[in-house]
Amino acid sequence: MIDDIRLDSKHPLQHQLYQELSERILDQRYPSGRQLPPSRQMAHDLSISRNTVNAVYEQLKAEGFLQSFAGKGVFVHEDIKSAVTPSGPGLHKPVGAGMRLPPLPALPRLKSKPVEDASLPFQPGLPDLDAFPIRSWNRTLHHQESRRSLRGYDSIQGYQPLRRAIAAYLRTSRGVRCEEHQIIITNGAQQALSLLAEVFLQSGDNILCENPGYRGARNALGRFGNPLVPIPLKKHVLDVEALAGLGPARLLFCTPTHQYPMGGILDLSQRMALVQWAQRNGCWIIEDDYDSEFHFYNKPFAAIQGMFENAPVLYMGSFSKTLLPALRVGYLVVPEAVVEPVLWAKQISGGETPLLTQATIAEFIESGQFTRHLRRMRQLYRDKWQLFQHEVTEKLGGLAQPVAESAGMHLVLEGNFDDLALSQWLKTRGFGSTPLSAHFLGEDVRTGLVLGFASASEREITQCVATLRSALAKQ
Amino acid sequence: MIDDIRLDSKHPLQHQLYQELSERILDQRYPSGRQLPPSRQMAHDLSISRNTVNAVYEQLKAEGFLQSFAGKGVFVHEDIKSAVTPSGPGLHKPVGAGMRLPPLPALPRLKSKPVEDASLPFQPGLPDLDAFPIRSWNRTLHHQESRRSLRGYDSIQGYQPLRRAIAAYLRTSRGVRCEEHQIIITNGAQQALSLLAEVFLQSGDNILCENPGYRGARNALGRFGNPLVPIPLKKHVLDVEALAGLGPARLLFCTPTHQYPMGGILDLSQRMALVQWAQRNGCWIIEDDYDSEFHFYNKPFAAIQGMFENAPVLYMGSFSKTLLPALRVGYLVVPEAVVEPVLWAKQISGGETPLLTQATIAEFIESGQFTRHLRRMRQLYRDKWQLFQHEVTEKLGGLAQPVAESAGMHLVLEGNFDDLALSQWLKTRGFGSTPLSAHFLGEDVRTGLVLGFASASEREITQCVATLRSALAKQ
Numbered sequence: 001m002i003d004d005i006r007l008d009s010k011h012p013l014q015h016q017l018y019q020e021l022s023e024r025i026l027d028q029r030y031p032s033g034r035q036l037p038p039s040r041q042m043a044h045d046l047s048i049s050r051n052t053v054n055a056v057y058e059q060l061k062a063e064g065f066l067q068s069f070a071g072k073g074v075f076v077h078e079d080i081k082s083a084v085t086p087s088g089p090g091l092h093k094p095v096g097a098g099m100r101l102p103p104l105p106a107l108p109r110l111k112s113k114p115v116e117d118a119s120l121p122f123q124p125g126l127p128d129l130d131a132f133p134i135r136s137w138n139r140t141l142h143h144q145e146s147r148r149s150l151r152g153y154d155s156i157q158g159y160q161p162l163r164r165a166i167a168a169y170l171r172t173s174r175g176v177r178c179e180e181h182q183i184i185i186t187n188g189a190q191q192a193l194s195l196l197a198e199v200f201l202q203s204g205d206n207i208l209c210e211n212p213g214y215r216g217a218r219n220a221l222g223r224f225g226n227p228l229v230p231i232p233l234k235k236h237v238l239d240v241e242a243l244a245g246l247g248p249a250r251l252l253f254c255t256p257t258h259q260y261p262m263g264g265i266l267d268l269s270q271r272m273a274l275v276q277w278a279q280r281n282g283c284w285i286i287e288d289d290y291d292s293e294f295h296f297y298n299k300p301f302a303a304i305q306g307m308f309e310n311a312p313v314l315y316m317g318s319f320s321k322t323l324l325p326a327l328r329v330g331y332l333v334v335p336e337a338v339v340e341p342v343l344w345a346k347q348i349s350g351g352e353t354p355l356l357t358q359a360t361i362a363e364f365i366e367s368g369q370f371t372r373h374l375r376r377m378r379q380l381y382r383d384k385w386q387l388f389q390h391e392v393t394e395k396l397g398g399l400a401q402p403v404a405e406s407a408g409m410h411l412v413l414e415g416n417f418d419d420l421a422l423s424q425w426l427k428t429r430g431f432g433s434t435p436l437s438a439h440f441l442g443e444d445v446r447t448g449l450v451l452g453f454a455s456a457s458e459r460e461i462t463q464c465v466a467t468l469r470s471a472l473a474k475q
Numbered sequence: 476m477i478d479d480i481r482l483d484s485k486h487p488l489q490h491q492l493y494q495e496l497s498e499r500i501l502d503q504r505y506p507s508g509r510q511l512p513p514s515r516q517m518a519h520d521l522s523i524s525r526n527t528v529n530a531v532y533e534q535l536k537a538e539g540f541l542q543s544f545a546g547k548g549v550f551v552h553e554d555i556k557s558a559v560t561p562s563g564p565g566l567h568k569p570v571g572a573g574m575r576l577p578p579l580p581a582l583p584r585l586k587s588k589p590v591e592d593a594s595l596p597f598q599p600g601l602p603d604l605d606a607f608p609i610r611s612w613n614r615t616l617h618h619q620e621s622r623r624s625l626r627g628y629d630s631i632q633g634y635q636p637l638r639r640a641i642a643a644y645l646r647t648s649r650g651v652r653c654e655e656h657q658i659i660i661t662n663g664a665q666q667a668l669s670l671l672a673e674v675f676l677q678s679g680d681n682i683l684c685e686n687p688g689y690r691g692a693r694n695a696l697g698r699f700g701n702p703l704v705p706i707p708l709k710k711h712v713l714d715v716e717a718l719a720g721l722g723p724a725r726l727l728f729c730t731p732t733h734q735y736p737m738g739g740i741l742d743l744s745q746r747m748a749l750v751q752w753a754q755r756n757g758c759w760i761i762e763d764d765y766d767s768e769f770h771f772y773n774k775p776f777a778a779i780q781g782m783f784e785n786a787p788v789l790y791m792g793s794f795s796k797t798l799l800p801a802l803r804v805g806y807l808v809v810p811e812a813v814v815e816p817v818l819w820a821k822q823i824s825g826g827e828t829p830l831l832t833q834a835t836i837a838e839f840i841e842s843g844q845f846t847r848h849l850r851r852m853r854q855l856y857r858d859k860w861q862l863f864q865h866e867v868t869e870k871l872g873g874l875a876q877p878v879a880e881s882a883g884m885h886l887v888l889e890g891n892f893d894d895l896a897l898s899q900w901l902k903t904r905g906f907g908s909t910p911l912s913a914h915f916l917g918e919d920v921r922t923g924l925v926l927g928f929a930s931a932s933e934r935e936i937t938q939c940v941a942t943l944r945s946a947l948a949k950q
Contacts, residue, residue: 015647018777022650026747026782063776064743079744102757102787105674105816119627129626138620145613151604152594153800172490175497187662191825198698199580219823223673268539269554272501282577301538302493307501312577324626326830341580348694350666351826355801 005046013048017056025065025076036066036074121460123432124261124410124452127321131380136369141360150355156347157339158185158331159358165365166331174292175302176315178333184342185358186330187351189288192316193220195332196251196286198345201226205250210238212439212446214260214288217253221286226250230441236264236405240273252278253286257301260290261439261450263406271304278312289317291408293374294454296385310335319361321409321454322374329353329361381409381454384461388453391465399472400448412436413468414448417475423449425471431464480521488523492531500540500551511541511549596935598907599736599885599927602796606855611844616835625830631822632814633660633806634833640840641806649767650777651790653808659817660833661805662826664763667791668695670807671726671761673820676701680725685713687914687921689735689763692728696761701725705916711739711880715748727753728761732776735765736914736925738881746779753787764792766883768849769929771860785810794836796884796929797849804828804836856884856929859936863928866940874947875923887911888943889923892950898924900946906939 007016024030036042039057043050057074060066068074119126144150157163163180170176186192197220201207207221211230222228229246231238237259256266256274266274278285285304292300305315318330334342346352364370385407392402392413400415419435426433432455436448449468453461482491499505511517514532518525532549535541543549594601619625632638638655645651661667672695676682682696686705697703704721706713712734718727731741731749741749753760760779767775780790793805809817821827839845860882867877867888875890894910901908907930911923924943928936 012647015650018650019781022777022782059777077743079742080747100754101785101810101812102753102759104812107816107819119624119629123628126627129623132626134621141616141620145616146609148604149594151607151799151801152601153598154594172487175490175493187826189825190823194824194826220825223823267554268552272555278577279575284577302497302534306494307497310576325628326626328827328829335576337576337579341582344582348665348698349669349824349826350664350695351662351824352803354803354829354832357829357832 007046007048014052014055017046017048017052018059021056021060022065025060025080030076032076032078032080034076036076038073118432119455120427120430120432121456122426122451122453122464123455124434124450125321126325126432126452126455127323127409128377128380128454129324130457131377132324133369133373133376137360137364140363140367140369141356143363144356144359147359150359154352154355156343156352157181158183158353159355159362161366162358162362163331165362167333169365169370170303170315170317170333174289174317175306176333177306177309178315182333182336182339184332184334184339184346185353186316186318186332186346187353188320188325188328188330189290189316189318190216190220190330191346191351192318192330192332193217193253193286194223195342195345195349196314197221197223197226198349199338199341200251200284202250206247208243208246208249208252208283209441210254210259211441212261212436213253213441214255214290215439217286217288218441221251221253228441233259233262233264236262236403237266237270238274240266240270240277243274243277248281249283251286252283253288255288255290256304257287257289257292258295258408259405260288261406261410261412261436262403263408263412265295265301265405266304271307275304275307275311275313283312285311285313287313287315289315291321292317293322294378294381294408296382296407305333314338322370322377323361323364327357327361329357377454384453384456384458385411387458388451388456388461388465391461395465395469396472399469403448406450409454410450410452412448412450414446415472417447417472419447419449422471426464426467429467431460431467482521482523489527489530492521492523492527493534496531496535497540500535500555505551507551507553507555509551511551513548593907594930595902595905595907596931597901597926597928597939598930599909599925600796601800601907601927601930602798602852602884603855603929604799605932606852607799608844608848608851612835612839615838615842615844616831618838619831619834622834625834629827629830631818631827633658633828634830634837636841637833637837638806640837642808644840644845645778645790645792645808649764649792650781651808652781652784653790657808657811657814659807659809659814659821660828661791661793661807661821662828663795663800663803663805664765664791664793665691665695665805666821666826667793667805667807668692668728668761669698670817670820670824671789672696672698672701673824674813674816675726675759677725681722683718683721683724683727683758684916685729685734686916687736687911688728688916689730689765690914692761692763693916696726696728703916708734708737708739711737711878712741712745713749715741715745715752718749718752723756724758726761727758728763730763730765731779732762732764732767733770733883734880735763736881736885736887736911737878738883738887740776740880741779746782750779750782750786750788758787760786760788762788762790764790766796767792768797769853769856769883771857771882780808789813797845797852798836798839802832802836804832852929859928859931859933860886862933863926863931863936863940866936870940870944871947874944878923881925884929885925885927887923887925889921890947892922892947894922894924897943897946901939901942904942906935906942 005020039050039053042053067077163183167178167180206227206229208229208231232242305313315333400413403412406412419437423433423435434450437445480495514525514528518528541549542552638658642653642655681702681704683704683706707717780788790808875888878887881887894912898908898910909925912920
C-alpha cells in the first residue's frame with residue numbers, strides 16, 4: 001500500500017512523510033474513505049520510528065486530511081471528496097504537473113534588468129569599503145545594541161535623535177533650512193524618490209529630468225507612466241533658459257550642486273532663475289544632493305533648498321556614499337505642509353529602517369565621528385582622483401576625454417566607442433562602470449564611461465586605466 | 476552698514492554669518508554692486524575672528540554672491556540683479572515671509588492618522604521585548620558586524636544566506652513549497668503587500684478582503700484606488716461559499732491559518748474550495764501567515780501555499796513577531812514566474828534591508844537559536860494567554876466575551892461598547908489595543924477590543940483587566 005513512498009535521509013522524516021501523504025490525499029491517489037495502515041506497520045515498512053508516523057497522523061487529523069474511528073483505524077477524511085468533486089478538474093492532475101497560474105503581471109516598460117551585486121571597484125556610487133572606520137563604528141553599535149527602546153515599533157518618520165542629528169548636519173554643512181520635524185528617514189535615495197512620485201504625481205503630470213541624468217530617479221519618478229521630459233544640459237548643468245520651452249510639469253528632478261553624471265554646478269544667477277521658474281510654474285524641485293561632501297574640481301556649494309524661506313524644494317540625500325551603501329539609509333527634507341502626505345505614503349508602502357541602524361548613525365554623527373570620517377575620506381578620494389586623472393591623461397590621451405567637473409566620487413570619460421559593450425567587457429575584467437549613453441533619455445546620446453574611482457585602490461586605478469587603454473587602442 | 480546683523484553663541488559663527496549675508500543679498504537688502512566692508516572691519520564690528528569673515532567671503536565669492544576687484548574691495552555680484560529683475564516679484568519679499576509653495580499633494584482618502592510609537596503593552600502584534608534573547612542575538616551580530624562583504628550593495632532580492640535559511644524554515648515548519656530563489660526579502664509585511672499591489676493591480680481590478688480583517692493590508696492593497704470588496708466571515712473564518720456572489724477579483728487577501736483578528740482556521744475542505752475558486756476565477760490568493768508560530772487554541776496548520784504544486788498563492792510572513800518589530804524584516808514566497816516582476820517593483824520603489832540585519836537573522840536561524848527562541852516564546856505566551864483568559868473570565872464576566880480562537884498573541888474581547896473611545900482611554904492608562912470596529916469595512920461593524928497580551932507582563936495583565944472592568948462596569 002505505501003510501497004511508492006520513498007523517504008531520504010537528507011530532510012526531516014516527519015516533514016517528508018507529511019508531504020507524501022498529504023499530496024496523495026489531495027490528488028486523490030488516496031481517495032476519500034480509504035484506510036491507512038496502522039502506524040506500527042507504516043513505521044516498519046518505511047523503517048522509521050512509530051512516533052514519527054503517529055505525529056504525522058495527528059497533524060493530518062487536526063488539519064482535516066484524516067479521520068480515525070475507535071477500533072477501526074485511520075481513514076482519508078470523507079469531507080475531502082465533497083470539496084473536490086463539485087468543482088471540476090483542476091485538482092485531479094498527477095502530482096508535479098501543478099496548477100495553471102492566474103494571469104501573470106506584466107514586466108515594466110523599462111528595459112534593463114534589476115541590478116544584482118554591484119560591489120566591483122569603479123562601480124559609480126560605491127565608497128571605499130576598506131577605509132570605513134569599522135572599529136569605531138562597531139563601538140558605536142555596541143553602545144546601542146542592547147537598548148530595549150530600540151526593539152519595538154517606532155515613528156514612521158524615523159528615529160527622532162537621527163532626524164535631529166541630520167538636521168543639525170545639513171544646516172551647518174549644506175546650508176539647508178530645516179528642523180527635525182521636516183526630516184523623513186528613507187530607505188536610501190530610491191525610496192525617497194518613490195515616495196515623492198506617489199505623493200505628488202497625478203495621471204498626466206509631466207516630470208522634468210536632466211538629460212543626461214540619474215537613471216534611478218527616472219525609474220522611480222516614471223513608475224506610474226507619467227511622461228519624462230528631458231531638460232538639455234548646457235556646459236554640464238541643466239539649461240535653465242530651456243525650461244520655458246518644455247511646458248508645465250509637476251516635478252523637476254535635478255542635481256544642482258554637482259550634475260550627475262557630468263559634474264557642472266549651477267551658479268547663483270542660474271539657481272535663482274530655476275527657483276523663480278519653478279515658483280511661477282507651480283513645479284516642485286527635487287534637489288538630489290548626492291555627493292556634495294566630495295567635490296574636488298570646485299568647492300561644494302550650499303544647497304538651493306536653503307536659498308529662500310519656503311522654497312519649492314524637496315531635498316534628498318543619503319548615507320550610502322558618506323557611510324555605507326549596505327545601511328540603506330537616506331533622508332528627505334520637505335516643507336512642513338508636505339510632511340504628512342509623505343508619511344502617509346511611507347506608512348502604506350512600508351520601508352522603515354531598523355531602529356538599531358538609525359540609532360547607530362545618530363550617535364556616530366552626534367559624537368563627531370561622522371565629520372572626522374568625512375574629512376579623512378575627502379583627503380583619500382582627492383588623492384585617488386589625482387592619481388586617476390593623471391593616469392587617464394597620461395595613458396588614454398586621445399582615446400577618451402575626462403570631464404574634469406564630474407570629479408567627486410566618479411569621473412566621466414567621454415569617447416567615441418560602444419560604451420555598453422565596453423562596460424560589459426570591463427565587468428568581465430573585474431571593474432564596474434556604467435555606460436554614459438545609458439544616462440540619456442531618447443536616441444540622441446553621447447558615449448563614454450562613468451567610473452567610480454572612490455571604491456578602487458591605487459593598484460586597481462592603474463590596472464583599470466591600462467585595461468581601458470588596451471581595449472580602446474584596438475578599436 | 477552691518478549693524479542689523481546679530482550673531483549668537485549657540486550656533487557656528489561662520490554658518491550664521493553666511494546665512495545673514497546670503498539672505499540680505501538674495502532679498503536685495505544688499506543690492507547688486509553694493510560694497511561690503513573689508514573683512515578686518517566686519518570682524519571688529521561683529522567681535523568675531525577675521526578668519527571667519529574671510530572664509531565666508533570666499534564661500535560667497537565661489538557661489539556667485541560676491542565678487543572682488545583687486546585694490547577696490549568686495550561687492551555684491553552684478554549678475555544677481557539680472558537674475559532677479561526680469562522674473563517679477565516672488566523674490567522681493569522680506570526675509571521670513573517666504574515664498575508661495577506650488578500646489579500641495581492631497582492626503583489619501585483614508586481616515587486615521589499615521590501610527591506613531593506603538594510600543595505600549597497590549598499593542599496587538601508586539602512581542603515580549605524583555606524576553607528577547609538579546610545576549611545571544613548580540614553575539615550573533617558581533618560575528619557578522621565586521622565582514623567587508625556586508626558593507627556594499629547586494630542583490631535586490633535579499634541576502635542569499637537569509638533566503639536559504641527562510642526557505643528551509645518554511646518548508647519544515649510551515650509546509651511551504653519553496654526554494655530560496657522564490658523568496659524575496661521585504662521591509663516587514665507592509666512592503667510585501669505594497670509590492671504585490673504595485674505588481675498585480677490594474678485600474679479597476681477588485682481586491683477581496685476578509686471582513687473584519689487586517690487594516691494594514693487594506694491600506695497597502697487599496698492605495699491605487701482599487702475597490703476593496705469585503706468577504707464576510709462565517710464561524711470566524713472567511714465564508715468560502717460567499718465568494719461566488721462577490722464577482723471577479725485580481726487579489727484575495729486572507730489569513731487562512733489564523734483569521735485576523737477573529738482567529739478561525741480554514742479546514743481542509745474549505746481550503747481546497749478556496750484554492751479551486753481562485754484558480755477558476757484567475758484570482759491570486761495572498762496568504763498572510765502572520766502568527767502561525769503561536770497558536771494556542773488549535774495546533775498550527777500548514778500553509779495553503781504548500782497544498783498544491785504551483786498553487787495561485789503569494790505567501791507572506793515577517794520576523795516582527797517571531798524576533799523584533801524594530802528589525803523591519805519580512806518575506807514573500809511567490810511562484811517563479813512572479814519573482815522578476817516583484818524584484819522590478821522593489822528596485823524601483825526602494826526599501827532594501829541593511830545587510831548586517833539580514834546576515835544576523837540568517838545566522839540566528841541557521842545556528843538553531845531561532846527555533847529555540849520560538850520554543851521558549853511559545854511557552855511564555857501560552858502562560859500569558861492562560862492568565863489573561865482566566866482574568867477575563869473571572870473579572871469581566873458578562874461585560875465582554877473573549878473569542879477563544881483568536882488566541883495567538885492577541886485576544887479579541889467582544890462587547891457592546893464604544894470601542895474607539897475605550898481604546899483611546901486605555902491608551903491614557905498606558906495600555907495599547909485596537910478597537911474591533913476599526914477592522915471592519917463599511918458601516919455594519921461589531922465592537923470590541925483587540926488586545927495583544929504577548930507584550931504584557933503578568934502584573935500588566937492583571938492591571939489591564941481590572942482597569943477594563945472599572946471602565947465597563949460604569950457603562
